[in-house]
Amino acid sequence: MGSRGHYRYHWQSHNVKQSGVDDMVLLSKITEDSIVENLKKRYMDDYIFTYIGPVLISVNPFKQMPYFSEKEVEMYQGAAPYENPPHIYALADHMYRNMVIDRENQCVIISGESGAGKTVAAKYIMGYISRISGGGPKVQHVKDIILQSNPLLEAFGNAKTVRNNNSSRFGKYFEIQFSPGGEPDGGKISNFLLEKSRVVMRNPGERSFHIFYQLIEGANAEQRSNLGITSLEYYYYLNQSGSYKVDDINDKSDFQETIHAMNVIGIFSDEQAMVLQIVAGVLHLGNITFKESGNYAAVESEEFLAFPAFLLGINQNRLKEKLTSRQMDSKWGGKSESINVTLNVEQACYTRDALSKALHARVFDFLVDSINKAMEKDHEEYNIGVLDIYGFEIFQKNGFEQFCINFVNEKLQQIFIELTLKAEQEEYIQEGIKWTPIDYFNNKIVCDLIESKVNPPGIMSILDDVCATMHAVGEGADQTLLQKLRMQIGTHDHFNSWNQGFIVHHYAGKVSYDVDGFCERNRDVLFTDLIELMQSSEIPFIKALFPESLQAEKKGRPTTAGSKIKKQANDLVSTLMKCTPHYIRCIKPNETKKPKDWEESRVKHQVEYLGLKENIRVRRAGYAYRRIFRKFLNRYAILTKESWASWHGDEKQGVLHLLRSVNIDPDQFQLGRTKVFIKAPESLFLLEETRERKYDGFARTIQKAWRKYTARKRYVQMREEASDLLLNRKERRRHSINRNFVGDYIGMDDRPELRKFVGKREKIDFADTVTKYDRRFKGIKRDLILTPKCVYLIGREKVKQGPEKGQVREVMKRRIEVERITAVSASTMQDDFIILHEQEYDSLLECTFKTEFISLLAKRFEERTQRKLPLKFSNTLDLKLKKENWGPWSAGGSRQVQFLQGQGDMAILKPSSKTLQVSIGPGLPKNSRKCCAKCISEVVSRKWCFKMVIYIASQIGKTSHNSVHNSVHHRPAPGYLQAQPKGTGSKMERPSLPQPHSINKERNQRLQPNLDFLRVPDQGAAGIQRQMTNRPPPGGGRPKPAPKPKPQMPQCKALYAYDAQDTDELSFNADDVIEIVREVSWFRGRLQKAISEV
């Protein structure tokens, strides 16, 4: 392809400082050196993430980067890849959304050397997904388990190695399972290859599993004495490698975290105690030593037997016997016979270690099982799998474990090749897409060298054969293995031998293995004697860890560790192949574990063996995106009328139709036999964005309806709280008391020109147009917006310069963080004036919905400061002015607003130079409250009129006045009801609700005279609303009240309950009877003798 061509296909993220290229597909020269240079440049600028198309490269920073905060979680959520710099959250978000939208399982394969950052990456992914996915308490519990499984498994399965202080010594594939709605409601861990030999020995300078150190550092006094805990040096299993402490690890506090994790996972405390008892038991087993006694082994000091025997619940003598001798089956003629064979010192140590390793491994499996049980789901829906397996490693001496680990890594590289390089290219051929092939190293040849069964047999097969024929403790078996390897595969290109072992040319480099111990470890059968020994334990928990049936074990060829890992690796491959794969390739920049330390040759080596160059090449020449026609049609169905809800007709035509609808260049895509191939990510983003926009439109409609529904409930409560704020402090406007809160009176969703001033995901608590008064008391319109964080005042200004000159534009006039507001003041009268006080200067506003605004502001203020918002009510208010350096009022200074008793409900303003006089007539008394007003309900209910009309037609004239009248009068006010005797009532009766607070009751009583003033004899909408939200079953047995006079007006009965949405609407319950006062274009109705007109 042309050297310039690729530029337009790719993107750079916006709004960030550039460092090298974000996506290495953009590199102008594709060589290993330029890749390393780009990574280095970015690394030194603190950018650890870089893309190659969808593959994420992550370079271990060895320091905490600042971009993993809540802000980034917000930023990457639902964002298109080009919007933000490369990040692991972008990958996690992409996976999550793919799963939800495409309903396909996803997996992420995290690969890299030991210490390159795989485990940290896996944790970031789990954390991100848990953070952004929804769900109630049950889901939260699963999330907690998912997150807590990490510290628990790390305690028992991670250790300090020379390469990594927290090296995972096991591999895991963690499937997070989701409901169709995308809530994580289950999970499953598959674990691989715990390096159990670490329990008994390890390289110098390394440690055993963290839990051993945690227990010793963190155990309390009781545990110390029960478990025989002394110092780290006391235990042979810990003291042999001479490393006890790790710089950045606090074993003591980690111990508490381990216990906490067990609690969260639901491991019972007696089980926890058993787990720790076994951990201690293993340490004590290690202190049993043997001496030579006439060619045989004898326990050196018998007192070391007691403690492990005690901790494991086994007989001390039996332990001694099983460590120094073994039952052997031998065949004599046709008969098999069991004989007791005495062991030598080496064999006895081996047996002791075998028991310790088995105990630790089984405890580890118990923990994995416990986690799995806690997250178990009865049926699987969708999942995201995270593979964090321990990385390719080369040590001074590489044994059987390294061989297995490296084999698994070899398999993972093979998947990567299969899916990104090979599959990509094969697919083009299959689909008939024009394409120039790219060369790459396919490591299948190395995989075959290790795992092939025949022709030639692989290393593992040869090893299994040798093990099958070796004796119980096979001396010389390893040498036999080496000979056989030389004979059978000595000429293989990727194989060499040396005097103590063999060399495999892995994809990531040559590794020289020492055959010593290969056969023993591969056999990996726990001697029958040891199983019997543990089955004799008095402790049921320990017994249960050894459930095998010994009779069955004797038959057949036992499975070997090698064949197990081979099977696990291949199962894993097939699981991964069923998912949509994602890749993170971790790079370790140095061996010093220090930030900003760049070892060029080390990075270059990784870049080479990871095949990054080939990856970029394939990517550049190829197509960014491919999808089978049907899936493409499903995903983008929403784009056009013709394709929604589904496309009828030829699928290929449908795809073409969709692509044309967004005007994609014909040279940007190719249609294969079954799939569409899209070249540039931009074209894909175009599709995605159009899709998002369409969904957004619909989502907004749904959201609005939903918000309205939930807001109704919320606002009813808020309204009452708001009344409390002003109670006894400010007179109320007649209609404000019963008014429902709406919050957003502007419709911010449809006002992008205003939305842009507010944070991307900031919620709008309140928005309305208000009048702001300046220092000369001149009023000007402003949009007042309240979010959980800030108060905004948006104004309009004419553009003075540039091409838009003369046009009116929105400008942010003020932005005050909620916590910076010092007080709000208002008069005691019914006017709408409020003053927002702030450190620098105040704002005088006239705001119709001031009660709502103040109460919301007070709530947010308290949330952010844990203090009550100071509210001041006075009829003389001071206004502090902004300091300005020019004009006659340069000094800043202050103004005053005076409130006077006047007439009417409209405020009359009389400004003078320093004072504004506001006069207004009396409003409702200061102690008016919604819940006790129970009134003011003569309102028009518009939206429900049509339903009423229908009903009116059937009711007017033929109304059963009796029942109507019952329904009207059997709903007394709470206080009134208490006076009623119990008895049989009509079926229309409904009991009253208890008062939400006793304080309300008191207030009710106090407010009695005002009820008179308002002439409200009965409960109003608030009471009905309360009934609606929490209505107890109708109580029978009330007496029928005395008949009341017939209603004078036509009546109607509500078919549905309705909660007023506006000041001029009426709230009512289903079956409420409403008197029709007047029919204008709407109906004017009266509920329960309400008196106030609207």
Ligand SMILES: Nc1ncnc2c1ncn2[C@@H]1O[C@H](COP(=O)(O)OP(=O)(O)O)[C@@H](O)[C@H]1O
């Ligand atoms: N993104 C990161 N930010 C900060 N430190 C990291 C990051 N990734 C890795 N590290 C450091 O490197 C160490 C090794 O990382 P880890 O994920 O355990 O490696 P791996 O699992 O590949 O062996 C961690 O303990 C941590 O100190």
Ligand SMILES: [Mg+2]
């Ligand atoms: Mg790890």
